[in-house]
Amino acid sequence: MGAGRGFLEGREIAGYQLEREIGRGDMSLVYRAVDLRLDRTVALKLLAPELARDEAFRRRFAHDSRVAAAIDHPHIVPVLEAGESDGILYVATRYIPGPDLRTLLDQEGTLPVPAALRIAAQVASALDAAHEHDLVHRDVRPASILVARGTDSDHPAHAYLTDFGLTERSLALTGFTTAGTFVGTLAYTAPEQISGRPVDGRSDLYSLACVVYESLAGGPPFERDDDMALLWAHQYDPPPALSGRRPGTAPGVDAVMAKALAKSPEERYATCLEFVAELRAAFRPDAPSRSARMPDAPVPYLPPSPAPAPSTPGGSAESTPGPPFDEDDDEW
Numbered sequence: 001m002g003a004g005r006g007f008l009e010g011r012e013i014a015g016y017q018l019e020r021e022i023g024r025g026d027m028s029l030v031y032r033a034v035d036l037r038l039d040r041t042v043a044l045k046l047l048a049p050e051l052a053r054d055e056a057f058r059r060r061f062a063h064d065s066r067v068a069a070a071i072d073h074p075h076i077v078p079v080l081e082a083g084e085s086d087g088i089l090y091v092a093t094r095y096i097p098g099p100d101l102r103t104l105l106d107q108e109g110t111l112p113v114p115a116a117l118r119i120a121a122q123v124a125s126a127l128d129a130a131h132e133h134d135l136v137h138r139d140v141r142p143a144s145i146l147v148a149r150g151t152d153s154d155h156p157a158h159a160y161l162t163d164f165g166l167t168e169r170s171l172a173l174t175g176f177t178t179a180g181t182f183v184g185t186l187a188y189t190a191p192e193q194i195s196g197r198p199v200d201g202r203s204d205l206y207s208l209a210c211v212v213y214e215s216l217a218g219g220p221p222f223e224r225d226d227d228m229a230l231l232w233a234h235q236y237d238p239p240p241a242l243s244g245r246r247p248g249t250a251p252g253v254d255a256v257m258a259k260a261l262a263k264s265p266e267e268r269y270a271t272c273l274e275f276v277a278e279l280r281a282a283f284r285p286d287a288p289s290r291s292a293r294m295p296d297a298p299v300p301y302l303p304p305s306p307a308p309a310p311s312t313p314g315g316s317a318e319s320t321p322g323p324p325f326d327e328d329d330d331e332w
Contacts, residue, residue, distance in 0.1 A: 008046070012036070014085035016044050016092060023143075027051060032095060035080075042080060043096070047089040061089055067135050068164035075126035077146065077162040096160055098149065101142035101211070109218045110246070115157065116215040117280055119147065122159040123208060124272035130164060131201035131271075138199065139163060140207035141185045142214065186227055187220040191235040191263050202265035205272050209260035212279070217245040221261060235263065252282035 008031065011018050016033040022043065023030035033044040051057050065082035072078075081092040101119065104111070111119070123145055130137060137144075146160040190206035193199050214220045221240060222233040239261040243249040256278045262268045269275040 013044070013046070013088065014081075014083060014090055014092075016042065016090075018044065033092075035092070041095045042092045043077075043094070045091045045093070047091075049087050052084060052087050052089050058084075058089070064135065064164070065091060067133055068130075071129055071133055071135070071164070073126055073129045075122045075158075075160055076129065076164060077160045079164065093162065096146045096148050096162075098147055101145040101147055101159075101215070104147060105142055105214060105218075111215045113216065113283055116212060117276065117283065118157060119145065119159045119215070120208065120212045120279070121273070121276045123161050123211075124276045126159075126161040127201065127204050127208060127272045131204070135164065136199055136201060137161070137164065137204050137207075138193065139185055139188075140204050140211060141188045142211055143185075145211070186230050186234075187214075187222065189234060190265070192265060194231050194234055200265065201271070202268045205260060205268055205275055206262075206265075208272055209257060209275065212276075213239070213242060213257060213261075216249075217242055219245075221257075250282055253279065256282045 008018050008029070009020055013033075015036050016031075017036055018031040018033050020032050021029060022032050027048040029046045031044045031046070033042055034040070035042050047061075051061075061082070065079060068076075069079040069082070077096060078094045079091060080094065083090060099107075110116075123140070127137060127140070140161070144161060144163045146162055148158045148160065150156045150158045188207040188210040190199065190203040193203050210220050210222075222230055222237065224230040224233055239258060241254040242257050243251060243254050256275070259278075260268055260275045269278070
């Protein structure tokens, strides 16, 4: 949306007073706004007007927004309202103060292993909950993961996955919209999504594995000089071993990451939590050095729900400090 930053500040749209721009993408803007009816702060995402003119997109947007609003999960940013006003589609969500994971990685380079695993487990729990509703995110990336302060020293960070109102259902869908526009961010996109094959929750698992890899290695598994080379790498090149980019990583971790980043969805883990459970087990000091074995059952992560707080969706990063990551924290 090519206008200058903040050009809508002060405007009222669909009963929301826009305060300031807090994020943007190629086809959207995100504003911190005030709900004038309930006097509460929200994050309001405005989609490019050309999307509203695509009837297929409008129907999909309405359906997925309803499904996303119905999912009650502590690590999914709640959708408060979605609709259309003067030819602009919008989504209002709870406002989350705090940076997104993209901002944290840009600042820190890498995260401590315990912090990366905690965030991964929380996002995995959110994704599995969405997949149970036949909702596939399709664009899991650091900018779609918001990181707020947790409730106490045992839970120092609380991650939220956002942008569920802009996703597509898993059944009979490919990596491209009806208008031919690719959906996804190349550095984190599953091979089947690139090639236009049907996607499901295992595509999100691949993207999550790319995010976890970057959190630990300082960059995603595949980095190339141009987009075509990157697309090729996702589809055909083996992922580089994490142990080669993060010294001291147990060999079992490489086996877990290789399975999560398998080219074929059938060769990956069945759920996101299963992947994170195996990764946690491989990182433990007493983990076997051979190829990671599959546990009898995945270990679920059940984080406590924090007290409600004003809350930014869609990759919007605030300037408030991030969570207190501690390199000496050895709790997995």
